Amino acid sequence: MKFGDDKPSAADSERLSDAVDRVNALKGQLTPPITTWDTEPAFDSDKDKSQFRKFEDACNSVKAFYAEQHEKQTVKFNIEARIAFHSQKRARICLIRCSDASDPDTDVPQIEHLLQTAEAMRRDGKPEWMQVVGLTHDLGKLLSFFGTDGQWAVVGDTFVVGCKFDERDSKDPVYSTVNGFYAAGCGLDNVMLSWGHDEYLYHVFREQSSLPEEGLAMIRYHSFYPWHREGAYMHLMDSRDYKHLEAVRAFNPYDLYSKSNERVRVAELKPYYQNLIAKFFPNEIDW
Numbered sequence: 001m002k003f004g005d006d007k008p009s010a011a012d013s014e015r016l017s018d019a020v021d022r023v024n025a026l027k028g029q030l031t032p033p034i035t036t037w038d039t040e041p042a043f044d045s046d047k048d049k050s051q052f053r054k055f056e057d058a059c060n061s062v063k064a065f066y067a068e069q070h071e072k073q074t075v076k077f078n079i080e081a082r083i084a085f086h087s088q089k090r091a092r093i094c095l096i097r098c099s100d101a102s103d104p105d106t107d108v109p110q111i112e113h114l115l116q117t118a119e120a121m122r123r124d125g126k127p128e129w130m131q132v133v134g135l136t137h138d139l140g141k142l143l144s145f146f147g148t149d150g151q152w153a154v155v156g157d158t159f160v161v162g163c164k165f166d167e168r169d170s171k172d173p174v175y176s177t178v179n180g181f182y183a184a185g186c187g188l189d190n191v192m193l194s195w196g197h198d199e200y201l202y203h204v205f206r207e208q209s210s211l212p213e214e215g216l217a218m219i220r221y222h223s224f225y226p227w228h229r230e231g232a233y234m235h236l237m238d239s240r241d242y243k244h245l246e247a248v249r250a251f252n253p254y255d256l257y258s259k260s261n262e263r264v265r266v267a268e269l270k271p272y273y274q275n276l277i278a279k280f281f282p283n284e285i286d287w
């Protein structure tokens, strides 16, 4: 896997994204997330979480990736990415028809991850809207197919752009202060998160789905580990963000710990999930 100016292939993004997930799963063993929203997850109670430790070697490639991501996710890049999002037509797709695609070269591991996440939620009796979030939360990775600047603009943990993150953050006199160009307590709705598959999908679904705001928060913040795991950026939150934080923490274990080598029986599950998709999305959406 290369960094730098190379355009990423979907497979590169997939590998890197898996490494990021493994590192996050590993960190989760050291500081288990507190789930305060809804009920505790039960699906993984008998699963030996120590198996994730064998992935420690993923840490080094991920570190190099984050150095690049923090350097390139500038305020300027983020403003331009949002202008491009709102001004360009990329594709118009039917989610149900997409789920019919059976091309063996299409990102099978990604589809399995999405189905495993949704199935773990279904087994735990989570509401339908949450199962749909599980099923779709990484679809923003389709960004890779529309010509992105690099993997750093698609995957990886996200952070707030335009204020202080850590010592590698911008040395700009405004952007590198604690509040940056934001007001304390302005609410996370009003901050720019580093551009990637989460932010992208959130913008798509916010306008074109009937998912509740907790579901949209799960999508937007699922890679925002500095916030939902480390407790950073609390000074920018407003009252609604506390509810969103609980939702994201309830979502996180399903994303990290539902991965399994057991093959998903895609054909068997398809009718159930196609029916769910139809409940929350119009026939076609602008992508």
Ligand SMILES: [Fe+2]
Binding pocket: 137, 138, 197, 222, 223
């Ligand atoms: Fe993700």
Ligand SMILES: [Fe+2]
Binding pocket: 113, 137, 138, 255
């Ligand atoms: Fe995921």
